[in-house]
Amino acid sequence: MRGSLGSGVADAIIINGDYLEVVEVKLRRAYDIRPHLVQVAFYCLLAEEILRKRCRKVHLCYPEGCVSRPMSLSLRESVFGLVEAAEKGIEELRKAKPKKYCQYCKYKRLCPFAHGESKNN
Numbered sequence: 001m002r003g004s005l006g007s008g009v010a011d012a013i014i015i016n017g018d019y020l021e022v023v024e025v026k027l028r029r030a031y032d033i034r035p036h037l038v039q040v041a042f043y044c045l046l047a048e049e050i051l052r053k054r055c056r057k058v059h060l061c062y063p064e065g066c067v068s069r070p071m072s073l074s075l076r077e078s079v080f081g082l083v084e085a086a087e088k089g090i091e092e093l094r095k096a097k098p099k100k101y102c103q104y105c106k107y108k109r110l111c112p113f114a115h116g117e118s119k120n121n
């Protein structure tokens, strides 16, 4: 899915009349499930935008069982806060010039900033 917030791949989307529910499957349960909740909530917002239906529930499914949460206002705000923080970080990276240490970075093959090749340069 690609939307105005970004893109991602949901494991499953349940369309229930006018509403959506999004399912994310994880192979290992984390001690703190909050990052997984924000991830599935992000997919929920993308699905809302693309399918034009309200997302009302998210499900995280671990080998031990599923955890379901309503798509609350605070979950929505968490996603928007993270997207905003990521956009600020990307803006900062765009301003940065490739540094000497980029040559040692394991992400340099993927990083558009490693060689001063960002799209906005």
Ligand code: SF4
Pocket: 098, 099, 101, 102, 103, 105, 106, 107, 108, 111, 112, 113, 114
């Ligand atoms: S290659 Fe990209 S991610 Fe790695 S240090 Fe350089 S700017 Fe940062």
